[in-house]
Amino acid sequence: MISLHELYATGKSIREIARITGHARNTVRKYLRSNGIPEPRYGQKRGSKLDPFKPLIDQFMAQGIFNCEVLLHLLRDQGYTGGITLIKDYVKPHRPPRKIPAVQRYETKPGYQAQVDWKICEYVDLNGEVRKIPVFAMxxxxxxxxxIEFAKRCDIHSFLRCLIHALEYFGGVPKTMLTDQMKTVILGIGDDRKPRWHPLFEDFAATVGMVPKVCRVRRPQTKGKVERAVQFIEQNFMAGRRFTDVEDLNRQARQWCDEQNRRIHGTTGERPIERLAQEKLGVLPPADRLAKYRFEVRKVSRDGFVSYDGVRYGVPWKYSGRDVKVRDINGFIEIYREQELIAQHKKQHRSRTLVMCEHQYANLSTAQGYAYPKPQGIRIPVQDVEVRSLDVYERLMEVGT
Known part of the structure; x- marks a missing residue:
């Protein structure tokens, strides 16, 4: 503020000094009347209701108690009448950083373990609505x-289909497979605290020679490799991804996997595709042994259609009301009755699509809608009926008597 006197001594007016310094004119006048800068006058500092209890808080914090709700309860027992805000302001600079328990890094041996999981991703459909789609990751x-592979359902059949495709992609079977307690494959936990696996999955694991294991509850870091992978899928692959249908999305996903597996991994410092040769995976069973895990049972509707992934596929009308087996393979939907292939369609991806089969209703009107003829009698001409005399019937009556 000495500069105000200097400016005034050079002949500057109060208005000019106010404009130059940005101070109000009354402020300039007040300081010009004084010989120097007046000492600021501070009000007497008021004490806080918390002051008498700060030593007690220090004792609690030394015991590791930093929860302000707990501290408020403890201080009120000692006569504190203030609020929790005073406690929070006092504790904040003393609060230690959040403790995150250390974990041991777990590296698996070659060929020993695979980790699997589902992830729900989102996309915007043609109508601008947000839709969800599950993705399988291994x-x-x-x-x-x-x-990775996208599907329309998270059920056991979709899981096994994706799992078979993954093993085919890797070219073999690992010794163990680690999963969390997903409802797809685990029906519950028994009294012995062991998982009750889905019978179909348990049979599949035995067939391919892979031991299923479940990670500890609320310990996602146990299968951290796939956890990071599913986050990477959402943030890297799915973000801004443009596709026409699930088939197109999976085609792009396969190409993306190929690219990622050829890049140097941030943890290992090597390319996954090059380390794959060291895995020495078990031999995948032949296709005929895996064929039964690709099938799902469906019932044919009265009008001769089978519903699969939201699409209705036609079969010959004579199978209406019967159970059939359906499988999704190589871009086609195959429908079997017993061991017979009764219909084959190119897979459709748009929901509510209706796909007819050739000669679906052939001879339907003639058979009146029945696959098998009704029981019927046979009428014959009169001359073909044997004519017997009355003596024959009289002799039969005598025998009966």
């Missing part, structure tokens, strides 16, 4: 080879 623990 990562080999040693090489970090990754496989």
């Amino acid at each position: 990562v080999l623990g040693y090489s970090r080879m990754m496989y």
